[in-house]
Amino acid sequence: LPRAALVELLSVHVVLDYIDAAKIAALPRGRPTVSTTLFQTTGNVCRRTRFLAITPTAKGGAVFASAALSALVNATLKRVVAAVPYNIFVLQISNFVVPPSVLTRPRPALPPSPPLPRDKG
Numbered sequence: 001l002p003r004a005a006l007v008e009l010l011s012v013h014v015v016l017d018y019i020d021a022a023k024i025a026a027l028p029r030g031r032p033t034v035s036t037t038l039f040q041t042t043g044n045v046c047r048r049t050r051f052l053a054i055t056p057t058a059k060g061g062a063v064f065a066s067a068a069l070s071a072l073v074n075a076t077l078k079r080v081v082a083a084v085p086y087n088i089f090v091l092q093i094s095n096f097v098v099p100p101s102v103l104t105r106p107r108p109a110l111p112p113s114p115p116l117p118r119d120k121g
Contacts, residue, residue, distance in 0.1 A: 012066065012097050014038035015052060019091070020083040027056040034067050039099070052097060066099035 001009065016036045027033050032053035039050045051067035057076075065073040074095045081090040 008039060009096065009098065011038040012052065012099055018086050018089060019054070020085065020089050021060060021080050024054070024056055024062045024077065025060045027054065027062075029056055031055070032065075032067070050099075064093055064097050066097055068100050070100050072098060072100075 014037055016038065019035065032055040034051045034053055037050060037052050053065045053067040053071070055063045055065075057063060062077040063073055064075040064077070065071045075093045075097050076095075078092040078094055081092050083089040
């Protein structure tokens with residue numbers, strides 16, 4: 001991935017709210033809860049793409065996806081790695097959360113490569 005796309009992809013994984021196992025368990029079942037991410041601060045893409053949708057599942061699990069309408073849903077909660085209440089939390093998820101625009105947005109063209117030196121032999 002180009003550096004800019006990688007930065008955007010990683011910034012979707014930084015949630016600007018405290019979410020631990022107890023908070024996930026308390027979320028309403030059957031509908032996603034939207035959380036803000038670091039990607040929201042970039043202002044680069046459509047509004048919904050900047051948010052993370054968290055949908056609780058049975059037995060305290062959760063599904064994570066971009067809040068964009070056409071987002072692929074393929075990341076599930078594996079475990080809580082660490083949590084210091086209301087300060088920081090680290091969750092392990094099964095896959096990347098990829099907003100559609102991060103990989104499909106046209107990227108600026110690379111500058112042309114300099115010509116190769118000609119062999120004088």
